[in-house]
Amino acid sequence: MSKKRRSLVRAAFSAITLVMTMLLLSGCGNYMVLNPKGPIAAQQLDLIIITVILCAIIIVPVLVITFVIVWRYRATNKKADYKPEWAHSNLLETIWWGIPIVIVIVLAIVTVRYTHELEPSKAIASEKDEVTIQVVSLNWKWLFIYPEEGIATVNTITIPEDRPVRFELTADSPMNSFWIPELGGQIYAMSGMSMALHLQADEPGTYFGTAANFTGEHFENMTFDVNATSDAEYDQWIEKAKQSPETLTDESYEELSKPSEKEEPMLYSSVPDGIYERIVTKYMHDGAELHQHGSASADETNGSTSAEATNANSEEASSSHNGH
């Protein structure tokens, strides 16, 4: 390698290293996924760390070996061995089939366990009562219904800290995904069915919530704040919501569900009974057309399948959890 070229290589390497270091130093402390604020996100982070360590067992040596081999066996290094016919070794090949297999087995066992443990439809074990929030993805805002409290909000959630929250999700718009990175992973919100996601905040704070699956033109405006508060503050907030002049009715829902570019957070003091269920089953009772095709019974089957599927998952998840 000529001197000039070598200095070019060195400059490139140091540039890359510098950028990497800067990126890493620019606050490992700040990234949401790496700073969990709830038990689900914390376990997911554990899993991420386990994966990185297991992968590092292979990739760090590979990166080192790559560098060493390329450097040592460069053609200009006349001291190095040259064995042009050497192209097979049972021992070596067994080693590098073997090591990844062992690592993947370990990782697979860990993953299968965690997959059951962290199944999103599974309730979080807690002495305290669960809060239920029903989530509807609309173009382009989120509607949150608190069925137990009889209130609803747009683009903002308040939850009590340290209490499990059960999100039930659907969409009255293209398929979306509901994600609060500091509390835990996302789940899709799809029309015609109800999904379940259990999360919990361990400490008070305001967390970032976002839509993650593209739903069209102003998808970027579907972010929301999640305020985790003490129980007392939560009750106060419910009271405040109940004072709101806005009420959610079937008519105002109709209006709300029309596409709009951006909505400011909003509170509704009342909610019609069963509106969430009506949104979910909207397509099943869409009436005349379906019946004409003689598929009424098929519809009912569809409806119950998705509901049952969710239940089945959670039961299965908890039973296999007990098994471990």
Added chain:
Amino acid sequence: MLEKIKEFASEFFVTGDPLIYGADVSIVLATLGIVFVLTYFKKWGWLWKDWLTTVDHKKIGIMYILAAIVMLFRGGVDAVMMRTQLAFPDLNFLEADHYNQIFTTHGVVMIFFMAMPFMFGLFNIVVPLQIGARDVAFPFLNSLSFWLFAAGAMLFNLSFVIGGSPDAGWLSYPPLSGTQFNPGVGQNFYIWGIQISGIGSLASGINFIVTILKMRAPGMTMMKMPMFTWSVFAASTTIIFAFPILTITMLLLFMDRFFGAHFFTLDGGGNPMMYINLIWMWGHPEVYIVVLPAFGVFSETVATFARKRLFGYASMVFAMVIISIISFFTWAHHFFTMGSGANVNAFFAVTTMIIAIPTGVKIFNWLFTMYKGRITFPTPMMWTIAFIPAFVVGGMTGVMLSVAPADFQFHNSYFLIAHFHQVLIGGVVFGYFAGLYYWWPKMFGFKLNEYLGKWAFWLWNIGFYICFMPQYLVGLDGMTRRISVFSDPDWQGLNIASTIGAYIMGLAFVFQVAQIVYSMFRKEMDTTGDIWDARTLEFSIASPAPEYNFAVIPQVHSRDEWWEEKERRARGEKPWDLGKIEPIHMPKNSAIGPIMGAFWFIAGFGLVFHWLWMAIPGFIGIFACMYARSFSAHKAEYYIPVEEVERTEAKLRGSV
């Protein structure tokens, strides 16, 4: 009347955006320029006879690669525009709907109209030469495949200025891609652009399987095939199982949009989740389809430039076959968050991890090919070496994504974006570049300038890391894909870094174009046909190869037959006994390929706008072409007489 025309034109042409007007003007100017040059230099006949109607695999390969480079430019401009919009918070360089169109076309163009033709280009140029054949098994079908690709690509790219581009993401999930949420014609362009070129891809897959199975030189058993040919075989097999799924999925989506069927809409008993499953049953094998040939390229370059046999040949073959099989059993890892339940997720998580094993083995085998070798570093080898760290890190993040419960935190975020760009650029693009630089002298008879090539290499690599490493982090910080504006100031630093990286890669591309142009005028000729002192049969013949490739088909004894032959000659042993030259049976050019492509374009365009008066004649034309071909196939071949072959060979040897 005038009003009506005005109204039609404002619907038909994309209006209102200065960027698009600029593009309109440059498209018109470029077209006029090309027409002028062709007319002025009286090149129309040459273009038609030597190129458009050719069935020569080498020329078809060159046309594929030329198209791929043009599409790399287009997809790259899309990328740079997206990165410009995301450089700063709350920027308004692109409107939301324009941004949405651009990320959609970026993905579609890069996969369907850049990676696929680049790949088929390499298949075409290399495979027949590498296995000692005179062409592919079905030369006319090969030309047709190219023209179907060209018709699909033109149709898709037209949406940019006529009718409006699709904007539902590169895989266009319904219901977003259905008529309810997407009434415009953009989505129709998507369906027909992909459908037409997809049929071409399927035909190519069949063509290369038959070529490899039936047309190898005598003595070349399957386990003596060069590794690139093996990778083509694995990729083509994957194509013939995966692409029919794509064709059907697109057909169903078309029926939903055109006839109001309800395969993927809820109000009628359909289900969008079915589409998501189907599209990924094709989509996941697709990523292995494009990456396997890149693995093949690396296997060739690493052995050539380490001047050593490929390590662990049998393992390499086995690994590739395993990868192409398992690639069909991992599709659900693209939607762990769709609520399939723990058991389904666990199954697909484990199958995904399993793919990492054979892939890792391949990396070790490449490394140990270099171990105790004598490595030189011309550009093809530099791309090969740069691939290893890029792919190893990309592979690691892939394993991280495969862990289903953790994927709930990565899915749809920039972490995912960074991962697949790292494997697709670091694996596929680096691989195809390595292949292009490696076989360029074989294609054109001259070498690409190394100095400019190294600039391009370093800029690409530096830009690549600066662009995508920050995206992992911003993904961990909750930034999701496909947002046209971000407001969070915490994401600012990472996004601007990423944009700078994208611009550096853009600059690298400019260097590559400069490299090609410079090398065309300052040719470093490849006079021996074996400029790299390589190992496989394609380097035993002149560069560029004569029309018939091999005057006499060599008898193969070993894996690195050409290397062994050189060794034998060096030892003073008897060279290949090539035998006598005989008349060579060759396929004739055919105009039916481009004409049928044109009819497909007309039919597709008609269906995009729901103009049956245009679509029906288009389909009639397609069937007429099939009919014409069926009854003229026997006339489509001829013999090159012995004297002509001898003359050509003497001339080639004279210049050697």
